[in-house]
Amino acid sequence: MNGTRFSGYLRLFILLMVAMTLIEIAPDAAEAKERASHFTLKNGMEVVVIPDHRAPVVTHMVWYRVGSADETPGKSGIAHFLEHLMFKGTDKIARGAFSKIISRNGGQDNAFTSQDTTSYHQRVAKDRLELVMDMEADRMTGLKLLNEDVLTERDVILEERRSRVDNSPQSILNEELLSALYQSHPYGIPVIGWHHEMAELSRSDAFEFYKNYYAPNNAVLIVAGDVTRDEVEKLAKKYYEPIPTRPEVKRSIRSSEPPHRAARRVKLVDPRAGKPMLERLYLAPSYSTAKAGEAEAIDLLIKITSSGSTSRFYKKLVIEQRKASAVGGWYTGTAVDSGRIGFYAMALDGVSMSDVEASMEAVLDDIKSNGVTEKELERAKSGFLADYVYENDSQSSLARRYGWGLITGQKIADIEAWPDRVSKVSVADIQAAAKKFLDIKHSVTGELLLPTKAKKQAVKKQAPASKS
Amino acid sequence: MNGTRFSGYLRLFILLMVAMTLIEIAPDAAEAKERASHFTLKNGMEVVVIPDHRAPVVTHMVWYRVGSADETPGKSGIAHFLEHLMFKGTDKIARGAFSKIISRNGGQDNAFTSQDTTSYHQRVAKDRLELVMDMEADRMTGLKLLNEDVLTERDVILEERRSRVDNSPQSILNEELLSALYQSHPYGIPVIGWHHEMAELSRSDAFEFYKNYYAPNNAVLIVAGDVTRDEVEKLAKKYYEPIPTRPEVKRSIRSSEPPHRAARRVKLVDPRAGKPMLERLYLAPSYSTAKAGEAEAIDLLIKITSSGSTSRFYKKLVIEQRKASAVGGWYTGTAVDSGRIGFYAMALDGVSMSDVEASMEAVLDDIKSNGVTEKELERAKSGFLADYVYENDSQSSLARRYGWGLITGQKIADIEAWPDRVSKVSVADIQAAAKKFLDIKHSVTGELLLPTKAKKQAVKKQAPASKS
Numbered sequence: 001m002n003g004t005r006f007s008g009y010l011r012l013f014i015l016l017m018v019a020m021t022l023i024e025i026a027p028d029a030a031e032a033k034e035r036a037s038h039f040t041l042k043n044g045m046e047v048v049v050i051p052d053h054r055a056p057v058v059t060h061m062v063w064y065r066v067g068s069a070d071e072t073p074g075k076s077g078i079a080h081f082l083e084h085l086m087f088k089g090t091d092k093i094a095r096g097a098f099s100k101i102i103s104r105n106g107g108q109d110n111a112f113t114s115q116d117t118t119s120y121h122q123r124v125a126k127d128r129l130e131l132v133m134d135m136e137a138d139r140m141t142g143l144k145l146l147n148e149d150v151l152t153e154r155d156v157i158l159e160e161r162r163s164r165v166d167n168s169p170q171s172i173l174n175e176e177l178l179s180a181l182y183q184s185h186p187y188g189i190p191v192i193g194w195h196h197e198m199a200e201l202s203r204s205d206a207f208e209f210y211k212n213y214y215a216p217n218n219a220v221l222i223v224a225g226d227v228t229r230d231e232v233e234k235l236a237k238k239y240y241e242p243i244p245t246r247p248e249v250k251r252s253i254r255s256s257e258p259p260h261r262a263a264r265r266v267k268l269v270d271p272r273a274g275k276p277m278l279e280r281l282y283l284a285p286s287y288s289t290a291k292a293g294e295a296e297a298i299d300l301l302i303k304i305t306s307s308g309s310t311s312r313f314y315k316k317l318v319i320e321q322r323k324a325s326a327v328g329g330w331y332t333g334t335a336v337d338s339g340r341i342g343f344y345a346m347a348l349d350g351v352s353m354s355d356v357e358a359s360m361e362a363v364l365d366d367i368k369s370n371g372v373t374e375k376e377l378e379r380a381k382s383g384f385l386a387d388y389v390y391e392n393d394s395q396s397s398l399a400r401r402y403g404w405g406l407i408t409g410q411k412i413a414d415i416e417a418w419p420d421r422v423s424k425v426s427v428a429d430i431q432a433a434a435k436k437f438l439d440i441k442h443s444v445t446g447e448l449l450l451p452t453k454a455k456k457q458a459v460k461k462q463a464p465a466s467k468s
Numbered sequence: 469m470n471g472t473r474f475s476g477y478l479r480l481f482i483l484l485m486v487a488m489t490l491i492e493i494a495p496d497a498a499e500a501k502e503r504a505s506h507f508t509l510k511n512g513m514e515v516v517v518i519p520d521h522r523a524p525v526v527t528h529m530v531w532y533r534v535g536s537a538d539e540t541p542g543k544s545g546i547a548h549f550l551e552h553l554m555f556k557g558t559d560k561i562a563r564g565a566f567s568k569i570i571s572r573n574g575g576q577d578n579a580f581t582s583q584d585t586t587s588y589h590q591r592v593a594k595d596r597l598e599l600v601m602d603m604e605a606d607r608m609t610g611l612k613l614l615n616e617d618v619l620t621e622r623d624v625i626l627e628e629r630r631s632r633v634d635n636s637p638q639s640i641l642n643e644e645l646l647s648a649l650y651q652s653h654p655y656g657i658p659v660i661g662w663h664h665e666m667a668e669l670s671r672s673d674a675f676e677f678y679k680n681y682y683a684p685n686n687a688v689l690i691v692a693g694d695v696t697r698d699e700v701e702k703l704a705k706k707y708y709e710p711i712p713t714r715p716e717v718k719r720s721i722r723s724s725e726p727p728h729r730a731a732r733r734v735k736l737v738d739p740r741a742g743k744p745m746l747e748r749l750y751l752a753p754s755y756s757t758a759k760a761g762e763a764e765a766i767d768l769l770i771k772i773t774s775s776g777s778t779s780r781f782y783k784k785l786v787i788e789q790r791k792a793s794a795v796g797g798w799y800t801g802t803a804v805d806s807g808r809i810g811f812y813a814m815a816l817d818g819v820s821m822s823d824v825e826a827s828m829e830a831v832l833d834d835i836k837s838n839g840v841t842e843k844e845l846e847r848a849k850s851g852f853l854a855d856y857v858y859e860n861d862s863q864s865s866l867a868r869r870y871g872w873g874l875i876t877g878q879k880i881a882d883i884e885a886w887p888d889r890v891s892k893v894s895v896a897d898i899q900a901a902a903k904k905f906l907d908i909k910h911s912v913t914g915e916l917l918l919p920t921k922a923k924k925q926a927v928k929k930q931a932p933a934s935k936s
Contacts, residue, residue, distance in 0.1 A: 265733035
């Protein structure tokens with residue numbers, strides 16, 4: 001997938017090489033001139049302003065320092081449920097009118113819940129910024145919920161779970177892998193929640209979560225677009241600053257992982273599985289918990305192993321050995337607590353899972369033993385720096401970068417110096433990261449398989465295909 | 469292990485057959501005449517008295533309805549830590565004097581913590597019952613803790629973890645298996661705690677747990693021995709009833725398991741592993757959650773597959789196929805929430821884990837397809853009923869049976885009718901239980917292996933053994 005997006009902007013490369021050079025020449029100057037402004041209101045609410053004057057639009061986001069990993073045991077899904085309920089209304093905004101008002105004003109709005117944050121976004125014309133601030137500030141403390149609305153919305157999230165998870169063997173496998181990877185930390189619990197717990201969530205559960213976590217001192221405001229710091233500060237003081245601080249509101253204390261000592265496996269047999277798939281997750285540090293340079297090295301390592309048609313996995317498993325139809329990998333490095341490395345491969349017909357797995361491991365072992373080449377590393381760096389510059393073109397991507405960074409404990413300077421830190425990673429760093437973090441003891445390996453009977457039926461069906 | 473204990477009292481068998489017949493003839497009469505008396509004090513504390521006049525001794529136990537599965541996330545080990553700290557002292561009992569006083573009075577005392585209960589036991593001469601009641605009632609609310617005692621005792625539990633878990637690859641494997649089996653329920657967390665969380669437990673954590681869970685209305689008193697109901701009632705009213713009830717104290721609400729959909733595996737490689745071992749756990753109902761007769765059927769199924777030299781596993785894997793040096797199984801059916809079925813096999817040299825596993829599965833599949841014989845079932849029932857009668861001979865086993873039963877939600881009548889219910893299980897029930905509960909989707913399979921290098925070294929070392 002990265003591969004296709006990649007080739008789409010090959011023409012950016014020359015430009016990028018220039019940009020990279022500039023960064024390498026003057027890192028201190030770059031650090032000194034932060035693109036984004038950052039300040040804190042009197043009630044503890046952080047504000048980030050990212051000027052972007054290419055068009056008269058603004059992106060307005062409020063990120064709360066609370067996600068599914070902060071849920072009370074037994075109440076899984078409540079963070080995401082509350083995200084849905086936040087659109088129900090307040091004394092000022094009629095039931096279900098929030099998104100309609102944004103839309104009538106020519107804007108778009110959205111929200112998402114992750115393990116570490118719940119985040120509300122609007123994109124509007126510049127002159128409507130005041131409107132969305134007023135509305136977002138209002139629902140930070142003024143949420144009103146009718147019991148019937150809560151019950152209806154609970155059906156909505158249950159249906160969301162059915163369609164997104166229960167109807168997708170790959171999503172089920174992912175859920176099972178996360179659950180098996182974590183022994184103690186709540187990252188093992190699905191963001192959407194376990195069905196049996198979601199089905200019991202109540203209006204009072206939602207209000208308790210809201211009261212426990214939604215306060216200005218537990219939120220970050222990000223405004224990107226055609227505005228100045230002063231304009232945003234004036235509006236933020238008008239709409240957000242009057243909301244009383246509540247010092248008792250902060251992220252929950254989460255249980256942490258014991259050392260991992262045993263490799264795990266999960267085997268999911270599902271008649272709806274398409275091609276047999278192998279997926280492996282490794283527990284890894286995140287940008288918030290890694291030692292200097294380690295997370296950047298992991299990011300580059302994953303690009304080298306898994307991204308696009310020049311990656312190690314693709315060249316070995318897809319082209320040379322013809323064992324897999326697709327391969328990939330990712331690093332979930334933006335997190336409050338641990339990160340995760342993931343790899344997957346879809347097996348070609350007649351190739352066993354163990355055969356695919358052996359080839360993937362051989363690729364990883366080779367990097368652990370022999371490292372990567374300078375050329376591979378340079379290609380990976382160029383790719384990341386291209387993505388970085390490309391993200392700058394998108395106002396919402398830019399805003400999200402700062403939101404994710406701040407919400408997971410980074411500073412503005414950290415976020416903006418990322419390209420510089422990436423450019424400093426050496427081939428030795430990559431090999432060290434592979435040796436240290438691709439340890440089978442810290443992993444879970446999943447297999448998604450068709451049932452034996454279904455396989456046979458599938459084969460049978462193929463012959464008289466038109467008869468069924 | 470059961471096998472050896474078994475053969476030790478073969479001579480009991482004729483007696484048992486008579487006992488069984490009696491039970492089968494007159495179950496209603498047996499139910500009507502309960503052996504144990506049961507009543508509740510005004511403050512909500514339950515009391516069970518089990519007369520046993522063979523010797524002038526009594527067993528006194530207080531069982532709290534709280535165990536490690538009730539711990540706050542991040543505070544694993546606190547239930548067990550508090551159990552240790554309960555011996556530190558009160559205003560009336562000097563630091564560390566509790567056990568010494570019991571001992572000076574010719575008694576023995578002990579305590580244990582499990583997932584569902586924390587339990588304190590003393591065995592004393594009949595005339596010392598009043599003394600231990602006074603002392604146990606005193607520490608239900610009067611615990612005093614010096615910070616230095618807490619820190620010293622924390623070192624003790626950390627050392628206990630090192631010696632019992634971290635020094636034993638089999639214990640580590642068990643910990644890993646439980647952790648992988650449960651996706652949401654706290655039974656996946658070790659009773660002793662995760663090391664990194666234990667190391668942070670404080671005096672205030674212990675006191676918070678004590679205040680939250682130790683109260684007369686959350687406790688069961690069991691007295692077995694040379695006493696009457698009236699004697700116990702009089703003493704209980706004197707010592708326990710004055711302790712104020714606290715209705716807010718009750719067992720925590722625990723998260724429950726989502727449906728299990730994917731088989732799991734755990735591979736632990738440890739140079740200290742002896743023989744390679746295979747172990748499998750299945751999530752199963754407990755006596756508290758099973759439908760009528762199902763838990764009894766599981767108990768008998770496990771006896772038939774795994775207990776002694778006439779068991780299916782032993783005959784197939786040890787005698788006939790010579791693949792394993794030892795096999796076994798168990799059912800953890802006494803629990804507030806789910807139960808667990810477990811099997812293990814130690815592989816003989818040169819036999820692969822997958823070979824051992826295939827043989828174990830063949831044994832289970834055979835029972836699922838063809839059931840067990842009437843003769844096997846009768847032998848299993850006789851074994852259980854022999855154990856039951858044998859337990860009656862031990863005052864502490866008898867007391868524990870009632871303690872476990874009440875603490876996990878059974879009534880006196882349920883506990884005493886167990887032999888009757890076991891005797892009613894049919895071969896069809898056994899086959900149905902095997903089909904329903906030995907489902908690979910609800911299981912985790914563990915392998916304990918030597919590292920490949922260590923294996924080679926072990927072989928090398930054998931030759932010049934005297935030189936090292």
